[in-house]
Amino acid sequence: MKTATRNPINSELSHSRTSFMVKLALMVAIIFVMAFSPLGYLRTPGLTITFLTVPVAVGAIILGPTAGAICGAAFGITSAIMALTGGSAFSAALLQINPFGLMFTCLVPRILEGWLSGLIFQLVRKFSKNGAYFAASLACPLLNTLFFMSSLVLFFYHTEYIQNIASGLGAANPLIFVILFVGLQGAIEAVACTILGSAVSRALSAAFRQ
Template sequence: MSELETKAVETTEVKAVSKKKGMNVKDLTTLGLLTGILLVMSFTPLGYFHTFGLDISLMMIPVGIGAMLMGPKAGAWLGFIFGATSFYQAVTGASPFSAMLFNISPVSTFLLCIPTRMLMGFLTGVIFLLVSKLDKKKTACFFVGGFFAAFLNTLFFMSTLVLLFWNTEYIQGFNQAFGNVNPFLFVVLFVGVNGALEMPASCIAGGVVSKAVSRTLYKKVV
C-alpha cells in the first residue's frame, strides 16, 4: 500500500471514529457558547419581555441556531436550557404570567416550560436536516429552520397551556376578555403580537446567523 493510500485510510478511520464519538471540540465549544448566551439573555428583555399577557421571547433563536449547526440533540439540550430558565422565571415570580400558572400547578408549569422547549429544539434540528436535503443552494433551509424554531415553540407551548390550564379561572379570565371563544381562536388571539414579532425575528436572525457561522466556523453549508 502506497503512502497516499495509507493516509487516505487513516483519514477515513478518523472520520468514522469522530462520528461514533459524536460532538467534537468545536461542537462542544459552540454548544457551550450558545448555552451561555441563553443564560445571559434570560436576564435581559431580549430573553423575556414581560407583558400583561403572554411573555415575548427571542430565546428560541439560539436554540434554533444550535439545532441547525449541530443537530437535533444539541437543539434538545438548548431547548432544555431555554425551558429551565422559563421555569425559573415562574418559580421566582419574575414572570407574572408564569408565576400565576406555577401557583395553580407547579407540575403542570414544569411540563409547560421544559418538555415543550426540548421538543421544539429537537424537531427544529430534524426539520432542518430534511429541508437541507431538498435545498440545493443550501440557503432557504436555514431560514426555514429559524422560522420553525419560533413556530414550534408557540405551537407546543400554547397547545400545552390549553391542555393543562384551559379550565382554570386564570385562563378563563383571559378568555372572557376575548368573548368566551373556542380554544383555537383563543390561541390565535392570545398569541397575537407575540407571534407577529417572534416568528419573523427568529426566521431572519436565526437564518442569517446560522448560515454565516456554518460557512465560516464549520467551513460547510450543512
C-alpha cells in the same frame, strides 16, 4: 523500545467531540445570558416577545437535532426559573395552580421545538441548503408557540385563572383563545427568529465551513 503512535482517526474524532461540546456550551450560555437580561425579551404593556428561539434555532441548525433539544431544554429551564423566582407573574400564577403542568409546559415544548428544528434543517438541506436555514429558523418559533399553547390549553384552559383571561379577550373556545392570546406575539417572534436565526446560522456555518 516502542513508542506509542496517535491514531489520526481517533484524534480527529476527539477534536470533533470537543469542538461540538464547546459550541454547545456557548449556545447554552448565550441562552441563559439572554434570558436574564433585556436581550431575551421585549416587554410592552400588552405583549412579552421572546427572542430565545433564535439561539435555539441556531444551535439546532449548526449542531444538529440533539443539540437543538439541549438548547431548547436550556430555554425551558430559564422559563421555569422565572416562574419559581417570580420573574414572570403569569408563570408564577400557573405554578400555584398546577406545578407539574407548568414544568411540563416550560420544558417539553422547548425541547421538542429544538429537536424538530434540527430535523427540519437536515431534511430540507437535502433539497436546498439556503432554504433549510429559512425553514428551520421559521419552524422554531412556530413550533414553540404551537407546543407551548397546546400544553397551556391542556393543563390550564379550564382553570379559573385562564378562563378569566379568555373572558377578557372575548374568546369563546380554546382555538379563539390561542389566536387572541398569542397571535400578534407569535407573528412577531416568527419574523424576528426567521430573519436573525437564518442570518446568524448561515454566517456561522460559513465560519465553521459546514
